[in-house]
Amino acid sequence: MNFTLISNIFEPHVRGGYELGCQAIARKLATLGHQVTVLTSQAPGVLHKSAGTNGLNVRRIFEPVFEYEDGLSGTFARNPFWQRRVDNAFGGVLPANVIALDEHFSEHPPEVIWLFNPLGLGPVGILETIARQPARCLIHLMDHIDGSIASHQHFHFYLGRWRRIKSRLTAISCSEKMRAANEQLGPYRHHHVIYNGFSPQEIPDSSRSHAPDGAFRFVYFGQFSREKGLPQVVKAFAALLRSQPTTDCRLDLFGKGGAAFESELHEQIQRENVAGRVRWHGFTPKDELLRRLHEYDAAIMLLNPSEPFGYAPLEAACAGLAVITTADTGIGEIFPKTYPLLVANRDDTSSVKKKMEWCVTHRGELRSVADQLWKHLAARCDFDQLTMPAYLKAIEACPVNQPIPGTTGLLAANATVEFASHFH
């Protein structure tokens, strides 16, 4: 089939699991013999974050998404033009993106349109343009899209329109948590929950069989942000070192975040007096990271309870690591109920420290704990065996939309309300 996948950002502009999930699905579709085009935004300047090549047919037809950049957001936070731009990009319409997408569809009509993260592209305009196409139209939800749209309505009110358009799309959510969050502004036509998948083949066999020795090494990998729980990780690690002064424990951090947060985290590491035991690796390409996971005993990821899914704990488990992680995340929904390393409250430093101590004192059992965890998760999240077939089944069941010609309605309404807003 002829697939068009749409993601707000794509390599070399990378933030996290959403666009990487889109990339994995695009690759898999291509290997299954489907025709795949990925539509995304331009990535000039600071947005060009990695040198990766993905071998996919990627067309960068949308405006750059600068609004995620901490530095720019901080600089322009009180600027009304920036605020209006952010509102339109995250909760409204960007006419240029609507026109570009409509032109693309008229030249390359797809059979399946699979929308990933629409934030930053003017989600209302993007969704409406998709819903007008005579195709199977789906949205893949790995973030709080409804919540983001609701919080970006300072200049115009799009929630009625958004609710209407949703009813013309089929949705796939990566967790029950996401399904509930994304029905807040109205239901989709159909809404499936299919947990994100991970392919065990991505972990080299040699890594999985290796058992580390020497210093006990914890690892965190993923976005560097407050939401991902890094301050809590560092705090609990410091508590562990205080309670186990004779044990040689290390914490390695892989990833990248905004400059302001990274600066705060550096300060915290100094303040907690653990700088000598923490190694800061920065951004590391995913394949290299996965190759190196065998060097560690356990992963620690204290993700925010609102975390839509959490790829990192899944990848760590597949790599044979025991994972200390929070219970209320999307992936937490499918952890075994008896799993010993689930954290109920990441701000309870004593409790997190105890889980870390348990790892240190039960080092010999960690491999078994990790194997059982992966066995449990693989029965729900094996990308090739379960996840991708479930996606394809959902696509097969998705009806083809009745076409609605032209973007004039959307663009005319947008122009009218933009003009009107200048009179207030």
Add this chain to the structure above:
Amino acid sequence: MNRERIALISLFPLGNMGGGEFLTLNTLKAVAATGAQCRLYAAQREIPPLQPLNARLTTEFLQVFDSESRQRPASLAFKDVLAACADFDVVWVHQYLSNDLVFDLINTVASDQTLLLTNEGHEPLLGLFNQIYQWSPNHWCVEISNFSRDRAAGYTRQTIGPGAGAWNNQLRNGEQLTRPFRHRACCIGRILPHKGVEISIEGLPNNFELNVVGNPDLDADYSKLLRQTAGGKHIQFLGPLAEAAKTRVLEESDVLIASSCVSLYNGKKIEQAELLGLVLIEAVAAGVLPVASDTSPFPEVMANLGLGEYVYPQRDSGALNRILQRYEALDDQSRTELRRRSQALLRQHYLFDDYWHRVRAAIGMRGPE
């Protein structure tokens, strides 16, 4: 069969029953009568023409009617009205030139929905709307006369003017159509300068009596002028009457006089005085013969009712006097025939019974499948 889903939203309160409110409520009835799923929302009180977004979203509305529920009218915020629009295939906004909430509705209606806009005369937003509104293929101005349609043509290419003013089962027949002439005339409507009531009084032949129905307290100077003008003639000012009493006055009249004008008694000029002339249609439905000034859209309505020759130049009381005498000069049979013919034409042009079908046909919208 899929039922049509239609939301009707009045941006002006429906509390005081005037021509606009009458049209809104009867539009609801006309839509509901086709079996469509419909709901009516109305502003709780008059809304300022321009407000910031937060004030607009929290504006109080009333859910007046829901074809799917017998619940009593419920209060809700405008943002909830906007959210509810998603459930309807057609969103029909009455009094769309009242205030800028219309722009939020324009923003809310998606490409797969139809937005209908009807002006009923309260139009403080007209200038701004005219400047900034961008027409769209799924928007239609469903105006209440060709005159109103042509005004809207200044800002949209998609405008129609099907009028409606009466239900078929309300048309009087029998003795009401054959009764003898008793020299009774009436004026019905708000007592305001643009209604030209002083012309109706001046043009009244001496052997006629005139009953004036309407609130005299809206413009004290004007009411004073009318009382002075009425001196020596058979004029009664009946004040604002309840619907039933008003209908009784109308049905007991031989002639209804509608003298609306855009040039006022005090020298002032206005852009428009009427958008339909509902009272002309009500008169014909009641078996009463109307006389109207040539203020638009009266000539259009009178022509559609087959009464084009009973139109006089606005503010020309002499011409009005001559038309009233022509009615008087007709024999009873001719008057009866004229009443019957105008009612037949009313059925053709102005019934609420087929109003929604006529609107749908005019905008090329398919019915339920």
